[in-house]
Amino acid sequence: MNCSAIRPSQANVCQEMLSECDLDLDLKNDRYHTYDGTMDSKYQPVRYSMTYPATELHIAKARSAPTEIWMETKDMFERLHRPFISSQLHSLQWVYNILDKNREKCNEVDRIVVEDPDPKTGFLIVPDLKWDGKDMKQLNLCVLINRRDLPTVRHLNADHLELLENIFNKSSKEVSAKYGVPEKQLRMYFHYPPSHYHLHVHITSTYFGQGCNTERAILLTDVIENIKLKSSFYADRTMSLPLRVGHKLHKIFENE
CATH class of the missing domain: 3.30.428.10 (HIT-like)
Structure with missing residues (x-):
């Protein structure tokens, strides 16, 4: 799931996931961040990335x-x-x-x-x-x-x-x-x-x-x-x- 180009319902799921995750910053560079963390089993298996704030180009790239x-x-x-x-x-x-x-x-x-x-x-x-x-x-x-x-x-x-x-x-x-x-x-x-x-x-x-x-x-x-x-x-x-x-x-x- 890519949180830079999601529907409102998906956004709620992303927000819920983030609030329940134990995240540690791994890498940072300008607007790009990578975190390590654990996630509740109900969200497994899942891999997600988030770019914030996302530009128009980020969103266009993420869309199918x-x-x-x-x-x-x-x-x-x-x-x-x-x-x-x-x-x-x-x-x-x-x-x-x-x-x-x-x-x-x-x-x-x-x-x-x-x-x-x-x-x-x-x-x-x-x-x-x-x-x-x-x-x-x-x-x-x-x-x-x-x-x-x-x-x-x-x-x-x-x-x-x-x-x-x-x-x-x-x-x-x-x-x-x-x-x-x-x-x-x-x-x-x-x-x-x-x-x-x-x-x-x-x-x-x-x-x-x-x-x-x-x-x-x-x-x-x-x-x-x-x-x-x-x-x-x-x-x-x-x-x-x-x-x-x-x-x-x-x-x-x-x-x-």
Whole structure:
């Protein structure tokens, strides 16, 4: 049950559940919080997450809605998508809290598992909030680059190859060593469009299938090789753009 997009009757159940739970704060970062706790047996089995206060984008993401696959040309990106990206950059504070190691606002800093401090080619890796950190078949990590000027794969070119190759080489070795997962069983990929507009790479076990949808995921190794073929490969090409019906970006494209 996701409490950011529920009907009034469900809201009452959520409120009742929360009032009867013994919760301890696990992680906090901006509006995102994760709690550990116990729940009365009458609510079992259940898993729920709560984002408060939820923005319009949080609610749209949580609602059940079909996905449409649009073909985004270079022109469409420049006219429609790029302005939308600019309007969303204010929502990246939770990313900057981690990069700045702001422990007052973000105890997720203490979960950093790999870090390269180089301002141009460096990054840090944190576990995805949905992973319990125990089941290696469900391994789910996020690579956040130190640079703050690259929102998506559309913005990458040959000038960024050193960054991308550093992420691939260092992440695969250090994640494999830390978690005991063979390098060839690590899947490293971007999403397009991403869930947030600060360039990041997902690392999951090849056992784990969630999030690697063919219409949205682009392997890091493919991005590197394509940019080697042509520096402006992702800036120039027409790209598949899966959009959930009702999402703000979908409305922008639909009203074009």
